[in-house]
Amino acid sequence: MILVHHLNNSRSQRVLWLLEELGLPYEIEPHTRDPRTSLAPPSLRAVHPLGKSPILVDGDLMLAETGAIVDYLLATYGGGRLVPAQGTPEYRRYVYWMHYAEGPAMQPLVLKVIFDAVESGPVPFFIRPITKGLARALKGKLVTPELERHLTFLEAELAGRPWFAGEAMSAADIMMSFPLQAAAARAGLDATRPNLMALLARIEARPAWQRAIERGGAYQL
Secondary structure: OEEEEEEOOOOHHHHHHHHHHHOOOEEEEEEOOOOOOOOOOHHHHOOOOOOOOOEEEEOOEEEEOHHHHHHHHHHHHHOOOOOOOOOOHHHHHHHHHHHHOOOOOHHHHHHHHHHHHHHHOOOOOOOHHHHHHHHHHHHHHHHHHHHHHHHHHHHHHOOOOOOOOOOOOOHHHHHHHHHHHHHHHHOOOOOOOHHHHHHHHHHHHOHHHHHHHHHHOOOOO
């Protein structure tokens, strides 16, 4: 039986979604973020040295990193599902978005979360204007323009196609779901980018996505 060490409000929701799309039986070992810091609990470090989620256990295999887990599940159990045929333009797009999702897509989002925390977090009153001002300036000059650039790029890439690889949903859309949902929650993705918002609506309407939410718990980024 496949076991997923699942952290609430995290990348591991994508693994549950993929398992539901593939119709695979699995169990969940839930882990809950610290309500004050939002950090992962020590229980995850007891499973894997980095203490991050998702972690998948399948027999003697333990695997971390969402992309590696998705690749493993598709290669082992996918039977060609959710992956375009090799040698096609759709497959080349699929490979690109699979890598983009955890690389360029996440970098400005992570920076925004960090600078938001610095700007709003508790600091001694005598340095508060400095830290908040520095965080605000860095966001305005570096992070926000980079986020806008990526969102504009993504919106254009979905013009004329319903999914990132083409006409059919693929695992690339599963990988891209987390940065897009994070952007909608925290980084200004809204109705001004209708292609991206329509994609999120298609994702969240899928029965497999809804089953994954039921099993994984509330999902609030």
